[in-house]
Amino acid sequence: MARKPAFRSFFKHWSQASGKERLVQVGVIVGGSIVCLVLLLVLYVIAFLLPNLPPIDALTEYQPKMPLRVYTADEKLITEFGEERRDFVPIAQIPKVMKQAVIATEDNNFYEHNGVDFTGVARAALANLRRSRSQGASTITMQVARTFLLTRKKTYSRKLQEVMLAYKIESNLSKDQILGLYMNQIYLGERAYGFGSAARIYYGKSIQDVSAAEAAMLAGLPKAPATNNPVVNPKRAIERQQYILQRMHTLGYLDDKQYQRAAAEKVKVQTASQRYPTHAGHAAEMVRQFLHGQYGDEIYSSGFKVYTTLRQRDQNAAVSALRRGVLDYESRHGYRGPEATMDLPSDRQARDEAIDATLVRHRNSGDLQSAVVLSASSKEVRAALIGGVQISISGTGLRFAAPALSAKAKAPKKIEPGAVIRVMREGKKSWRITQLPEVAAAFVALDAKDGAIRALVGGFDFALNQFDHVGQAWRQPGSAFKPFVYSAALDKGFSPSTLVNDAPLTDDSEVTSRGWNPGNDNGRYDGPVTLRTGLKRSKNLVSIRMLRAIGPSYAQEFVTRFGFDADKHPANLTMSLGSGSVTPLQLAGGYAVFANGGYQVLPYLVDKVVDGQGRVLFQASPQIAGDEDSRVLDARNAYIMDSMLKEVVRSGTGNAAQRQLGRNDLAGKTGTTNDAVDGWFAGYGGGVVGVAWMGYDTPRSLGSREFGGTLALPIWIDYMRTALNGRPAAEQIMPAGIAQLNGDYIYQEYVNSPAAVREVDIRRAPPPPESDGSLLERLFGIVPQAPTQNEEERRRDREMYGG
Numbered sequence: 001m002a003r004k005p006a007f008r009s010f011f012k013h014w015s016q017a018s019g020k021e022r023l024v025q026v027g028v029i030v031g032g033s034i035v036c037l038v039l040l041l042v043l044y045v046i047a048f049l050l051p052n053l054p055p056i057d058a059l060t061e062y063q064p065k066m067p068l069r070v071y072t073a074d075e076k077l078i079t080e081f082g083e084e085r086r087d088f089v090p091i092a093q094i095p096k097v098m099k100q101a102v103i104a105t106e107d108n109n110f111y112e113h114n115g116v117d118f119t120g121v122a123r124a125a126l127a128n129l130r131r132s133r134s135q136g137a138s139t140i141t142m143q144v145a146r147t148f149l150l151t152r153k154k155t156y157s158r159k160l161q162e163v164m165l166a167y168k169i170e171s172n173l174s175k176d177q178i179l180g181l182y183m184n185q186i187y188l189g190e191r192a193y194g195f196g197s198a199a200r201i202y203y204g205k206s207i208q209d210v211s212a213a214e215a216a217m218l219a220g221l222p223k224a225p226a227t228n229n230p231v232v233n234p235k236r237a238i239e240r241q242q243y244i245l246q247r248m249h250t251l252g253y254l255d256d257k258q259y260q261r262a263a264a265e266k267v268k269v270q271t272a273s274q275r276y277p278t279h280a281g282h283a284a285e286m287v288r289q290f291l292h293g294q295y296g297d298e299i300y301s302s303g304f305k306v307y308t309t310l311r312q313r314d315q316n317a318a319v320s321a322l323r324r325g326v327l328d329y330e331s332r333h334g335y336r337g338p339e340a341t342m343d344l345p346s347d348r349q350a351r352d353e354a355i356d357a358t359l360v361r362h363r364n365s366g367d368l369q370s371a372v373v374l375s376a377s378s379k380e381v382r383a384a385l386i387g388g389v390q391i392s393i394s395g396t397g398l399r400f401a402a403p404a405l406s407a408k409a410k411a412p413k414k415i416e417p418g419a420v421i422r423v424m425r426e427g428k429k430s431w432r433i434t435q436l437p438e439v440a441a442a443f444v445a446l447d448a449k450d451g452a453i454r455a456l457v458g459g460f461d462f463a464l465n466q467f468d469h470v471g472q473a474w475r476q477p478g479s480a481f482k483p484f485v486y487s488a489a490l491d492k493g494f495s496p497s498t499l500v501n502d503a504p505l506t507d508d509s510e511v512t513s514r515g516w517n518p519g520n521d522n523g524r525y526d527g528p529v530t531l532r533t534g535l536k537r538s539k540n541l542v543s544i545r546m547l548r549a550i551g552p553s554y555a556q557e558f559v560t561r562f563g564f565d566a567d568k569h570p571a572n573l574t575m576s577l578g579s580g581s582v583t584p585l586q587l588a589g590g591y592a593v594f595a596n597g598g599y600q601v602l603p604y605l606v607d608k609v610v611d612g613q614g615r616v617l618f619q620a621s622p623q624i625a626g627d628e629d630s631r632v633l634d635a636r637n638a639y640i641m642d643s644m645l646k647e648v649v650r651s652g653t654g655n656a657a658q659r660q661l662g663r664n665d666l667a668g669k670t671g672t673t674n675d676a677v678d679g680w681f682a683g684y685g686g687g688v689v690g691v692a693w694m695g696y697d698t699p700r701s702l703g704s705r706e707f708g709g710t711l712a713l714p715i716w717i718d719y720m721r722t723a724l725n726g727r728p729a730a731e732q733i734m735p736a737g738i739a740q741l742n743g744d745y746i747y748q749e750y751v752n753s754p755a756a757v758r759e760v761d762i763r764r765a766p767p768p769p770e771s772d773g774s775l776l777e778r779l780f781g782i783v784p785q786a787p788t789q790n791e792e793e794r795r796r797d798r799e800m801y802g803g
């Protein structure tokens with residue numbers, strides 16, 4: 001009740017006052033209100049904000065998060081693991097043009113203000129009054145405070161904290177230190193943090209080498225890393241770049257000629273596949289798992305560097321060879337139809353957006369690009385790639401998918417508008433239709449002298465299938481396992497000239513009585529043949545009789561010398577046909593024993609691990625061929641097996657390698673399992689061991705006309721063409737203790753020993769009746785002779801393998 005007189009007095013005085021007096025009264029009221037607000041704001045800052053300001057230790061003791069980087073042996077970057085891709089570059093090493101581009105667009109008064117640019121604040125306030133979209137006024141120092149110490153949530157409290165932290169930062173750090181923190185920490189899209197990593201990721205070059213045009217494009221990224229990203233939105237990135245170049249020109253950083261040259265420069269941006277030119281996804285994942293098992297999550301932020309044994313040239317050759325081999329197989333087995341279909345909106349913009357959204361879900365696989373069909377006929381297919389690029393496919397480019405373009409074709413195989421297909425370039429201008437493979441494949445190559453893995457391809461595309469078929473796929477090796485059984489036989493008194501009957505097993509044999517009736521792949525039987533012939537022609541019945549003679553249990557124990565697991569190779573006669581289980585990596589280690597003269601070397605991938613401070617945490621100590629402690633096979637055995645495996649390549653099932661590579665030191669063996677479920681080739685030359693495999697993840701036949709020689713051998717040859725280029729022939733020296741008998745090798749102690757095995761299961765026919773005297777015998781005393789074994793073998797080889 002007491003307030004009423006006061007209000008009445010005020011309004012009475014107000015009504016009687018002059019206009020000037022009224023203005024003074026309003027001023028007093030407003031001024032008092034502002035003072036009160038300021039006092040309240042100061043109290044809020046003192047009571048709540050200042051005590052809760054975060055310490056700036058994260059700046060004064062800056063430890064950037066550095067990713068795990070994986071390199072080849074020749075120090076080529078394979079990939080990075082970690083949320084942040086960063087190359088820390090001291091501010092003194094960042095080029096002037098890069099710093100100028102950043103200052104021009106982010107804070108042109110950076111070197112004049114004390115953390116807060118009040119001129120910029122006023123300019124932003126006026127701009128915000130004129131526009132619906134807000135304009136920020138954060139200095140580089142304020143952005144450092146926000147990036148390192150605060151959240152990105154837009155509130156007045158956070159803005160006040162930015163201002164206070166900016167003053168605090170400026171009083172503790174120099175301008176160059178602040179700029180260095182900003183330029184190494186800011187996010188720039190594509191998981192790149194800092195301008196050093198951005199230059200490498202976007203341009204494939206060092207930050208020291210960027211041009212003014214490139215620097216301006218990078219400087220446009222902090223404001224909108226997604227929108228201004230030159231990979232995702234080139235048009236928007238160029239618009240932003242041109243604005244920044246104008247700013248640099250206005251501020252005097254670029255003279256007229258420099259500006260004109262920079263504005264006209266066409267900046268080349270790397271594609272995703274170009275950023276990591278060594279394609280080794282499965283190998284990199286093996287490394288990551290190894291490191292994580294040793295050091296845990298620390299590896300993702302501590303700057304670890306891992307140097308593998310891979311070589312960039314070898315690895316990329318292996319990737320190309322495997323992909324070519326798989327696509328060749330796909331081309332032999334027909335087009336399966338589009339991957340998916342979509343509805344095409346009638347509105348142009350809506351259609352382009354829908355196509356891009358669909359193609360994002362069907363990502364490119366190397367040179368196999370996804371596309372959406374716009375129109376289709378038997379003469380031409382028009383299709384759109386991601387980003388709106390349209391292509392035309394005609395002529396031979398349609399041949400593979402011709403049945404799907406026929407008027408009689410039916411869904412789901414029919415190609416029609418809205419179909420998602422795969423295309424790849426054929427030359428510079430033309431395209432052809434292909435398809436993502438369903439078949440899997442693997443390839444591994446290692447150095448025979450120490451086991452260093454030089455190439456490892458665990459599948460067609462790591463992004464599509466992370467399963468590592470090199471180290472994780474346990475498959476039947478088929479005939480590629482036979483050499484290890486032959487090796488066991490040599491130590492039991494056999495020699496390459498031992499005769500074994502190549503004939504079906506009789507009905508009363510212990511094998512057929514159990515319901516197993518094995519045969520040769522081609523259905524042909526040649527009677528008594530030497531072991532050398534049996535191996536080069538991959539004679540199943542020769543291998544079975546030989547294993548029966550030496551005993552499956554003995555062979556099972558013997559093959560462990562090569563690194564195989566006894567429990568994965570049961571002691572029965574099917575072992576001779578490769579019915580056990582191996583991985584491609586394990587098989588490569590086994591063949592290395594033959595290649596290096598009888599020494600077991602353990603395949604290894606990681607050579608060295610270095611931490612963020614350059615300290616060596618791990619250094620490999622491989623077994624070296626020649627160290628007698630690692631000998632697992634008699635040198636004579638290795639030498640004789642090497643000669644037999646070379647015969648396979650010279651005139652047997654692997655002779656395509658000899659013809660195409662033209663080297664005399666090549667050795668190896670094909671392998672095809674029952675119903676062609678797996679196709680293999682394992683071999684070596686020039687000290688390099690390589691194993692190629694092809695099959696389906698869910699085992700099924702690869703086709704009745706497919707063999708190791710058609711599936712895996714072409715991959716091996718394609719790789720070896722690169723790997724052996726410039727490498728001298730690696731010929732083994734004959735060790736002591738080897739003799740010659742019947743034109744072939746034998747252990748010296750078996751020359752006259754009753755323990756020597758001269759023949760197996762040879763059933764002699766009764767002697768022919770006495771001659772009644774032919775014309776030759778009567779005239780010259782000559783009895784006609786049958787062709788010798790070697791002559792007969794050569795004749796059959798010419799028929800079967802073309803010479």
